[in-house]
Amino acid sequence: MPRVTFTQTIQRHVPCPPSEADGRTVREVLERVFAANPRARDYVLDDQGAVRRHMVVFVNGRQIRDRARLSDAVPSDGEVCVMQALSGG
Amino acid sequence: MSDRLYVATRKGVFTIERRKGRPRARWAITRADFLADNASVVLPDRREGAVYVALGHGHFGVKLHRSRNRGRQWEPCATPAYPPKPEGIEDREPNSGKPIPWSTELVWALEAGHDTEPGTLWCGTLPGGLFRSQDRGTSWQLVESLWRHPKRREWFGGGAELPGLHSICVDPRDARRVTVGVSCGGVWMTRDSGTTWECRATGMRAAYMPAERQYDPNIQDPHHLVQCRAEPDAFWVQHHNGVFRSTDGAASWEEVATVKPAAFGFAVAVHPEDADIAWFVPGVSDEQRIPVKGRVVVARTRNGGSSFQVLTKGLPQEHAYDLTYRHALDVDETGERLAFGTTTGSLWVSENQGDSWQAISEHLPPVYCVRFG
Numbered sequence: 119m120p121r122v123t124f125t126q127t128i129q130r131h132v133p134c135p136p137s138e139a140d141g142r143t144v145r146e147v148l149e150r151v152f153a154a155n156p157r158a159r160d161y162v163l164d165d166q167g168a169v170r171r172h173m174v175v176f177v178n179g180r181q182i183r184d185r186a187r188l189s190d191a192v193p194s195d196g197e198v199c200v201m202q203a204l205s206g207g
Numbered sequence: 208m209s210d211r212l213y214v215a216t217r218k219g220v221f222t223i224e225r226r227k228g229r230p231r232a233r234w235a236i237t238r239a240d241f242l243a244d245n246a247s248v249v250l251p252d253r254r255e256g257a258v259y260v261a262l263g264h265g266h267f268g269v270k271l272h273r274s275r276n277r278g279r280q281w282e283p284c285a286t287p288a289y290p291p292k293p294e295g296i297e298d299r300e301p302n303s304g305k306p307i308p309w310s311t312e313l314v315w316a317l318e319a320g321h322d323t324e325p326g327t328l329w330c331g332t333l334p335g336g337l338f339r340s341q342d343r344g345t346s347w348q349l350v351e352s353l354w355r356h357p358k359r360r361e362w363f364g365g366g367a368e369l370p371g372l373h374s375i376c377v378d379p380r381d382a383r384r385v386t387v388g389v390s391c392g393g394v395w396m397t398r399d400s401g402t403t404w405e406c407r408a409t410g411m412r413a414a415y416m417p418a419e420r421q422y423d424p425n426i427q428d429p430h431h432l433v434q435c436r437a438e439p440d441a442f443w444v445q446h447h448n449g450v451f452r453s454t455d456g457a458a459s460w461e462e463v464a465t466v467k468p469a470a471f472g473f474a475v476a477v478h479p480e481d482a483d484i485a486w487f488v489p490g491v492s493d494e495q496r497i498p499v500k501g502r503v504v505v506a507r508t509r510n511g512g513s514s515f516q517v518l519t520k521g522l523p524q525e526h527a528y529d530l531t532y533r534h535a536l537d538v539d540e541t542g543e544r545l546a547f548g549t550t551t552g553s554l555w556v557s558e559n560q561g562d563s564w565q566a567i568s569e570h571l572p573p574v575y576c577v578r579f580g
Contacts, residue, residue, distance in 0.1 A: 128267065137315070157283065165288040165310035165311060166308075172266045173266055192392065
């Protein structure tokens, strides 16, 4: 099952411990995490459900390409990493 | 009289309280909340003693928090969120041509609703949406009638890259009548609780537009709009290129050319009981956003703009480069006490309508919003 980790900097605002979540795409995996931790969703995604401008998501070390729909594939043993970009203050 | 101030800054929210003393009272910082976080707006809601704060996290977006006990404890509440953008819709900022994000980029105005609607709050945002909460910020609804108004698509950014709704005036006579200021989109009023809207900026002049568009109401840049509590047909606007006044419920506006030492600025406050008394914090001009001659001053009129006094007592009069943003000047409910903060972290208070000022701090983070409460 994919494993999901979040940047340390988000923890001050909303605790996001490492977790495992099923899903074939970044959208499916993250929505499962957010279903269990609803407050975290708005910290990572904007009002339209896209990745916030100054957030970045990696799958096995590669930055995802589809920031709007989050359709990038996640292998069953994949590592999804939600980070903050250096931009954005 | 208000003995408490809330100050939202680039790096936190500060509570300031008045302590009696001799020879004069002293205002001191008594709380610092959300330190290091960017607080765009603070709203003390006098109706219930609650306080609301809007934070803009560079990475994590806009968040709202509320306190029911004047800041001793805070809890997150809902953030105004835009509905899904319909597929294929063309919604672009007219100047840049860039798509308007249907997403809250900044909370730029937060106001309590009418006294007869204790749970109601209004919120203005970049990119221009107005939101209403009827449950103290637990949930928010976009005012769709304004957002989907065809004229809204003509709004453009002024300073910011996106249009923004920064001023909200709830008519004390009638909860259904709400007037808002938009940069750049003029002044808009509803008289039916947001069902329909009308642009009411006739008479305003936009020096930054070609001659044939200068009096177009929908492209005006009112930096800040205020309404007199006791005379609600009276409004004042500090506009991008001047000061404007209305005495007929925003049906028409008259330019006030007498303001000195300059007509540029962001902030305006009106006396709650006397619409002829108003205060401004001028800067040189659009392209020189600093005090005239390095002197921090407040301009006050007591006769509806026929003349102005330049108030300086207690304010720095050499090499001072403080700029006051639109929400960083406030007057208390009696009209006696004023406070203003600046981009260089100064904060002053007056207990005599601006005749003299005392510094509360000159070392705060850049100040965005000052409210008595």
